[in-house]
Amino acid sequence: MKELLYLNKYLLKYKWHFLFGILFVVGSNYFGVLIPQEIREALDFVNNEIQKYKGLDPTQKSSEYSILSRVLMTFSLTVVGFALLKGFFMFMMRQTIIVMSRLIEYDLRKDLFHKLLTLDTKFFKINKTGDIMARMSEDISKVRMYLGPALLYGINIVALFTFTIYTMFSVNAELSFYALLPLPFLSISIFLVSKMINKRSTVIQAQLSKLTSISQETYSGIRVVKSYAKEDSFVKYFAEECDDYKEKSLDLARINAYFFPFMIFFISLSTLIVIYVGGLKVEAGTISPGNIAEFIIYVNMLTWPVTSIGWIASLVQQAAASQERLNYLFNQTSEIKEGNPHTNFGNGDIVFENVSFSYPETGIKALDDVSFRIKVGERVAVIGRTASGKSTIAELLLRMYDPDQGRITINGEDIKSFSFEELRSLVGYVPQDVFLFSDTISQNIALGANQNIEASRIAQYAQYAGIRDEINDLDDGFETKIGERGVTLSGGQKQRVSIARALATESKIIILDDSLSAVDPSTEQKILNYLDSELEGKTSIIITHRVTTLDNLDKVLVLEDGKIVENGSPDSLIKDEDGYYFKMVQQLNARYEN
């Protein structure tokens, strides 16, 4: 339960909602308890009148009748009045406490989203997206059930019990005791039933999410399913899982069916006791017949809340479990801490000093004692086979991870001392696996740019990236929506939009990580020519395993198994006939000759 304490700061934030909510709950119960008392008085009044009539003659009777009806009318109006007041307060208590729970739900979700965005890459590698999504949606909803209904009905029960039981005992302690006797049993049995219900609901929930993910995956992979003509086996598999779901749901329905019989049994028991014990007491003259009616109403008023104790308890339990899962996220801290903003950190040479790095999730040593220097304005190619560590260099430079050993400096200062925003605005990065958001193309390009970048600039960068004409050919041009509900771009088109995005940041350092791999060689050459002029004076790091990209370079770094094996100008590297660079160039020439 202590997990839920985390929510106190939100309750404090909305303390007025909460306090007024409590006040309204108390108000509604105060008027609720007055109603049976009115009814008791009315009944006793009628009873007395009837006794009186016996000795009266007809004229006296009719005048008594008119008094009786007037008094009864007053009683009825009073009851209606109390009921209206009770209803008004109930409306107000929902308006405060349930509204509060919605506000906190919103805050919680917003805070969690913000928190997650501050976490580092490692966190997102370890925690699956689906799991994080479930926490954002389902767990927060469960917590809201605690903040809303559970708190509301919890407070309601306390208020109702206090008022009702106080009134009952002030009428007659013994009768109250007997009348209330079955209620704890009701509460316990409902609690047990709800526990069984919960256990089954959880299983059903899990099965339901399994069904969801099966269908989601099937639809996502629909082309594979169809091309292998596997529709039938998928249908069969799905049907089996659905069957399982059905069995589990029927099981739950059976348990649910116990709920009402239990309840009715215990209320009837209470009512019987009230009538029997109450009857004896009326005979003995300790209470009035009206008290019996009053008690029956009390017992009925208490039944639902007593039943709901079990429900509330399970809501609180579930919320605590969910909050524990949320607290896990809230307590995460990024191992990568940002530095303070520098006002001036120049263009900066990039220096790797004896950098080693292993991926924490797999322990794979991706970089091993890597040292190099890139001067301002240089054009550098990083080449090497796949898995040689090329992309890792870019990730470390952007501080997606921090090196295990050694350090990386820009302008002589450790990059750890820069703020993230500063560092990342310094570098325009096109990651190897490009990602575009479900938004317009122009929004995607403008992502890292100045807020009010002009459309003409966006078009300009698209041109540098060799994609402008293709975008203009689309029906909505730059305003074309891409992604799930929009146009699907080809791999090469995505890469080029991604390059335009990096250029639009107008950063001083540009890193292209295999960003032209899905582009045909002639387009690639065209783009590189554009980039040549656009990137004049900027530092550019081109990561590639293709040598067509390698014109006009100042420097080439060759990586192998995380180590730098060649480092120098293309002219010097070409002399090493055993070298990787030499072989790549040779292969390229051979291809051109064929």
Ligand SMILES: Nc1ncnc2c1ncn2[C@@H]1O[C@H](COP(=O)(O)OP(=O)(O)O)[C@@H](O)[C@H]1O
């Ligand atoms: N996110 C990651 N988690 C774990 N291991 C990784 C990750 N990214 C890369 N690696 C491993 O690190 C090594 C270097 O990868 P990478 O830098 O991507 O190479 P390249 O870009 O040259 O293909 C590879 O062995 C790869 O499997």
Ligand SMILES: [Mg+2]
């Ligand atoms: Mg790579």
